Amino acid sequence: MKTRIEQEFVNNIEKYVSQTGHNLIIKITRESQFEEADAIEMFREMDVKGMIIFPTEKETYNDAVLRLTLDKFPFVLIDRYMENILTYSVTSENEAGTYEAISYLINKGHKNIGLISPIITNTVTHERARGFENAFLKRKTTINKNLWLTLSFNEIAQSKTPKLIRDFLLNKPEMTAVFTMNAELALYTHLAISSLKKEIGRKIELLTFDPLGISGISFIKQDIAECSKKTVELLLEQIEGTYKPKRIYVPVELKISESVEILETIIT
Structure with missing residues (x-):
């Protein structure tokens, strides 16, 4: 809830x-x-x-x-x-929705797209991960899974997750866009991206499953x-x-x- x-x-x-x-x-x-x-x-x-x-x-x-x-x-x-x-x-339709979202980012010219997800343990996360992969595979484009960050459930909290994501993004300078599995992770990623933009002027496009409630962020609507x-x-x-x-x-x-x-x- x-x-x-x-x-x-x-x-x-x-x-x-x-x-x-x-x-x-x-x-x-x-x-x-x-x-x-x-x-x-x-x-x-x-x-x-x-x-x-x-x-x-x-x-x-x-x-x-x-x-x-x-x-x-x-x-x-x-x-x-x-x-x-x-x-x-x-x-x-988790797989189809994620496929469309990642395809949109690829068509915009993004080649290095990150994924931020809870540990992939159930049908929802499996389907969304598969949709992400298929967007690359069907274009015969290389997918870099070093740009994937999976977090255990005890790592997902407002007190720690934004910092974990920020450090991850800092260590992946080639990343220009990121997809998050849900709105909670989207919020923490948005905070991390905002911090990097303010500090070093780096821009990263964010797209997520489910609305974040903040204008300017594209999302998949269930x-x-x-x-x-x-x-x-x-x-x-x-x-x-x-x-x-x-x-x-x-x-x-x-x-x-x-x-x-x-x-x-x-x-x-």
Whole structure:
């Protein structure tokens, strides 16, 4: 619930659930698989009719989620899904959106494009990384993965991440553009870029997945309302007795900003 996107998901899901005459009960697991398993067990004991799960960002699947699949209990995974396991899921077109964004930067003349990402552990980060790679591969252009910075979850915090990114950018003088996997990393990268521009006059173009809320930064926009609506529809389908697992992809849109606004923030 710490990002605007997650808040929009909850707001829209609650709206569509209420429209069906049902009530939404929320449990926040804070990226803990233990909390996630406890929440699933708690909801099953409460005899809820179905669940919508925003899975934790881990490399392995939660056994509690797998049990739901085996039991054919009504549930939908939103934003992420389980590869090689047939479940209901709704996610944005992460790969296609990132491909379009990186293609845009390449077409502008950028050759050395950086990537700043959490550790690549789930379907969202895998798909976005694949979209980044394919933009280069389909043009038969060399991709420099030395310009990729992946951060562990305990490294992502306002107190430390901007400095880590600033140091990374300083050590990569050839980089002229950077793509961030989400809005939180975009904010920290924006602070780092602003610092370098103020100190040494270096300009780096920033493009990100999800809006940062600062004018002048291009981004990929997810259709959160449509994702939420599809999720509720798939859950109701199961509650009403149909079980035909499917994976739904919702289109995204690249939003190009023509102006640039720089934060006057110095990272120390």
